[in-house]
Amino acid sequence: MKRFTTLNSRSIPLPIENIDTDQIIPARFLKATIREGFGENLFRDWRFENDDHPKKDFVLNDPTYSGQILVAGRNFGCGSSREHAAWAILDYGFQAVVSSFFADIFKGNALNNGLLPVEISEYLLQKLFQTIKQDPRVLIQIDLEKQIIAIEGYQEKFDIHPYKKTCLINGYDDLDFLINLKDEIGRFEKDTSSFKPFTY
Amino acid sequence: MPKRFARKMRKTLFDKVWGAHVVKIIEGGTAVLYIDKHYIHEVTSPQAFAESEKRGLPILRPQQIVATADHNVPTQNQHLPIADPLSRKQVEALSENCQKHGITLYGLGHKYQGIVHVIGPELGLTLPGMTIVCGDSHTSTHGAFGAIAFGIGTSQVAMVMASQCLLQIKPKQMRIYVDGFLKKGVTPKDVILYIISKLGTDRGTGYFVEYAGPVFEQMSMEGRMTVCNMSIELGARGGIIAPDEITFRYVEGKNFAPKDADFEKAVTYWCGLKTDQDAHFDAEHRFDAVDIAPMITYGTNPGMGIKISEKIPTGESNDQGLLNKSLNYMGLKAGESLIGKPINHVFIGSCTNSRIEDLRLVAEVVKGRKKANQVRAMIVPGSQQVAQQAQKEGLDEILKIAGFELRQAGCSACIGMNEDKIPAGEYCVSTSNRNFEGRQGPGARTFLASPLVAAITAIEGKIVDIDKYLEETTILN
Numbered sequence: 114m115k116r117f118t119t120l121n122s123r124s125i126p127l128p129i130e131n132i133d134t135d136q137i138i139p140a141r142f143l144k145a146t147i148r149e150g151f152g153e154n155l156f157r158d159w160r161f162e163n164d165d166h167p168k169k170d171f172v173l174n175d176p177t178y179s180g181q182i183l184v185a186g187r188n189f190g191c192g193s194s195r196e197h198a199a200w201a202i203l204d205y206g207f208q209a210v211v212s213s214f215f216a217d218i219f220k221g222n223a224l225n226n227g228l229l230p231v232e233i234s235e236y237l238l239q240k241l242f243q244t245i246k247q248d249p250r251v252l253i254q255i256d257l258e259k260q261i262i263a264i265e266g267y268q269e270k271f272d273i274h275p276y277k278k279t280c281l282i283n284g285y286d287d288l289d290f291l292i293n294l295k296d297e298i299g300r301f302e303k304d305t306s307s308f309k310p311f312t313y
Numbered sequence: 314m315p316k317r318f319a320r321k322m323r324k325t326l327f328d329k330v331w332g333a334h335v336v337k338i339i340e341g342g343t344a345v346l347y348i349d350k351h352y353i354h355e356v357t358s359p360q361a362f363a364e365s366e367k368r369g370l371p372i373l374r375p376q377q378i379v380a381t382a383d384h385n386v387p388t389q390n391q392h393l394p395i396a397d398p399l400s401r402k403q404v405e406a407l408s409e410n411c412q413k414h415g416i417t418l419y420g421l422g423h424k425y426q427g428i429v430h431v432i433g434p435e436l437g438l439t440l441p442g443m444t445i446v447c448g449d450s451h452t453s454t455h456g457a458f459g460a461i462a463f464g465i466g467t468s469q470v471a472m473v474m475a476s477q478c479l480l481q482i483k484p485k486q487m488r489i490y491v492d493g494f495l496k497k498g499v500t501p502k503d504v505i506l507y508i509i510s511k512l513g514t515d516r517g518t519g520y521f522v523e524y525a526g527p528v529f530e531q532m533s534m535e536g537r538m539t540v541c542n543m544s545i546e547l548g549a550r551g552g553i554i555a556p557d558e559i560t561f562r563y564v565e566g567k568n569f570a571p572k573d574a575d576f577e578k579a580v581t582y583w584c585g586l587k588t589d590q591d592a593h594f595d596a597e598h599r600f601d602a603v604d605i606a607p608m609i610t611y612g613t614n615p616g617m618g619i620k621i622s623e624k625i626p627t628g629e630s631n632d633q634g635l636l637n638k639s640l641n642y643m644g645l646k647a648g649e650s651l652i653g654k655p656i657n658h659v660f661i662g663s664c665t666n667s668r669i670e671d672l673r674l675v676a677e678v679v680k681g682r683k684k685a686n687q688v689r690a691m692i693v694p695g696s697q698q699v700a701q702q703a704q705k706e707g708l709d710e711i712l713k714i715a716g717f718e719l720r721q722a723g724c725s726a727c728i729g730m731n732e733d734k735i736p737a738g739e740y741c742v743s744t745s746n747r748n749f750e751g752r753q754g755p756g757a758r759t760f761l762a763s764p765l766v767a768a769i770t771a772i773e774g775k776i777v778d779i780d781k782y783l784e785e786t787t788i789l790n
C-alpha cells in the first residue's frame with residue numbers, strides 16, 4: 114500500500130449528497146480481474162453521454178478544477194461494497210476524499226487502499242465548497258500525522274482510528290498484520306471447537 | 314455479585330455472537346474477529362486471489378469458503394458459453410481459482426448455483442451463531458438466522474482467505490422493534506421499506522441492527538431474510554434476528570446443517586442466542602404494524618419511499634436539491650401521486666425477493682390472470698433449487714400462462730451486469746433493493762416494491778392502490 118503523510122493540493126468539488134458506489138463506478142464496469150484501470154470509468158454516467166462524449170457540465174470535465182482531493186457531499190460511498198469504487202478514485206489520481214460523512218464499507222475500503230477519507234464538519238464542508246467555487250486554485254492542506262485539514266488559515270482536526278493511521282503512515286495494511294497471528298488464530302480454533310456443538 | 318455490576322453484564326444477541334469470535338483485542342480496542350463462513354462470487358474475488366498470490370499467501374481454510382457465480386451470469390441458456398467475453402472471463406477466473414485452491418464452487422450448471430445470499434441459507438451453510446462475510450453488501454441477509462453477517466471489500470476478502478480473520482471495531486448497536494400484526498397485503502418488504510423511509514439511508518451507519526418484536530417473531534425465515542437483506546440500505550453493516558423455533562425448523566434437514574444428535578446439541582446452543590432483558594442498545598426505534606402499508610419508492614435512494622396511496626412529498630427546504638435531482642431523473646413531480654402511472658417493466662428477483670415464498674405469492678396473484686400487454690414481466694428465481702421447487706409446485710406453468718418470463722437463477726436486472734437491463738428512461742417496478750441512478754441499466758428508472766405490488770402492477774400495467782385493489786378483487790382471499 115502507498116504511504117500517506119501530507120498532501121497540499123487543489124481540489125475538485127462535488128456538492129452532491131448520498132453519492133453511492135453505483136455512481137462512482139457503475140456495475141457494468143466491474144468485470145475486470147485486475148485492480149488497475151477503473152479510473153477511466155470513474156463517475157462514468159455523470160461524466161459521459163451515452164455516445165461516450167464528455168458531458169460539459171460535469172465537474173471532472175471542467176478544466177477550471179483539478180487536484181488530488183475530492184470534496185463531496187455527506188454520506189459519500191453508500192450502497193454496494195465494491196472496493197472498485199476506492200480503486201477507481203485512486204486510479205483517477207485522487208489521494209484523499211473529504212466529506213462530512215462516509216458510508217462504513219467505503220471508508221474501510223478506502224483506508225485499506227491508502228485513499229484517505231477525511232471526515233469534517235458540515236460547516237467546514239460548506240465553507241470548502243464556497244471557497245473552492247470562488248477560487249478554484251485554492252490549496253487544501255491535509256496533515257495525517259497531526260490529523261489536521263486546513264484551507265486559507267482555517268483548520269479543523271479530523272478523526273482517524275489510531276491503528277489505521279499507523280498503517281497509512283507506514284504503508285502497511287491489515288493483511289500484513291493478520292498473517293503474523295497464525296499461531297494465535299490456530300489456538301483460537303482449537304479452544305472454541307469444544308463449545309461450538311458442530312463444525313462450522 | 315453486586316447489583317450494579319450485574320446490569321453491566323447483560324448482553325445483546327450481537328454481543329454474544331461477537332464475543333464468541335474475538336481472537337484478541339489490539340491497539341485502540343480493535344478486535345481480531347474470527348470468521349466461520351466466507352462466501353465468494355466472481356465479481357469481488359479475482360483481485361483478492363491475485364493479491365494472495367502476489368504476496369505468496371496460501372488460503373488458510375479453503376473448506377470454510379463456498380463460491381458461486383451469480384452477478385454476471387446470463388439468466389437464459391445457461392448451458393451455453395457466456396456470450397459477453399468479459400463476463401465469461403470473470404466466471405472462468407472464479408472456476409480456475411476455486412479449483413486451484415480446493416474451494417467448493419457451485420458454478421453455472423451446478424444444481425446448487427444461485428445468488429450467494431439465497432443459496433447459503435437454503436443449503437444450511439448459514440447457521441445461527443456464526444460469523445459470515447462475503448464481498449457483497451447484502452451479506453446482511455444471513456443475519457436473519459442470528460448470525461453476524463456483513464459485507465466486506467476485496468482487500469478484506471484477501472485477509473479472510475489468508476487468516477480467516479478480520480480486524481474490526483465493534484459497531485454500535487441499534488434495536489428496531491415493530492409491534493403488532495401486519496395487515497393484509499403488507500409483506501416483509503413493506504416493513505423494511507417503511508423503516509428505511511422513516512429513518513433514512515444513513516441512520517444505521519456505524520450500527521448493527523437487531524430487529525425485534527412480534528412482527529419479526531411471526532415472520533417466516535424468508536421474510537426475515539428480506540428484512541435483514543436491506544439493513545445495508547439503512548446504512549447499517551448488518552441486521553440480526555434472534556433464532557427461534559421458526560429458525561430451527563427451517564435449518565433442520567438442510568443439506569449441510571448438522572444432523573441428529575449434532576443438531577440437538579446445536580439447538581441447545583442456539584437457544585441461548587437471545588438479547589438479555591435490559592441489555593444496552595446505543596439507539597432504539599419503535600414502530601407499530603398498523604402504520605405500515607404497501608410501500609413503493611419514488612426517488613433514487615431506497616429511503617425515498619411512500620405508502621403507495623400517498624403523494625410524493627414536496628420536501629423540506631434543506632433537502633430540496635437532492636429531491637429535485639432525484640425526481641428529475643425519475644421524470645416525476647413533487648406532490649404527484651403514483652397511482653395510475655403506466656409501467657412497462659416488472660422485475661421480480663434479487664437476493665431480497667427471489668425465494669420460493671416470493672414466487673408462490675406472485676403465482677397466487679397472477680393465477681388465472683394475464684399480464685398487461687405492454688408489460689415485460691421478468692421473474693428470476695434466486696437459485697436453481699428455487700426454480701426446481703417452483704416447477705415441482707407447478708408455479709412455472711401458472712407464471713408462463715400469465716405471460717411472465719421465468720428465467721434462470723442469477724442477480725439479473727437487480728444490477729444489470731448481464732443482458733437483463735431496463736432500457737433508458739423506462740419505468741420498472743422491481744423487487745430488488747436499490748433504486749440508484751442507472752442501477753438496472755443506464756438511465757433506467759426503478760420503483761422498489763414488494764413481490765405483491767410488482768405482480769399486481771404487471772397485471773394492471775400501471776401502479777394501483779393496493780389496499781383498494783385487494784378489497785375489490787379476490788386476490789389473497
Ligand code: SF4
Nearest residue numbers: 451663664724727728
Ligand atoms: S441480487 Fe442484486 S443486491 Fe443481491 S447480490 Fe445480486 S446484485 Fe447484489
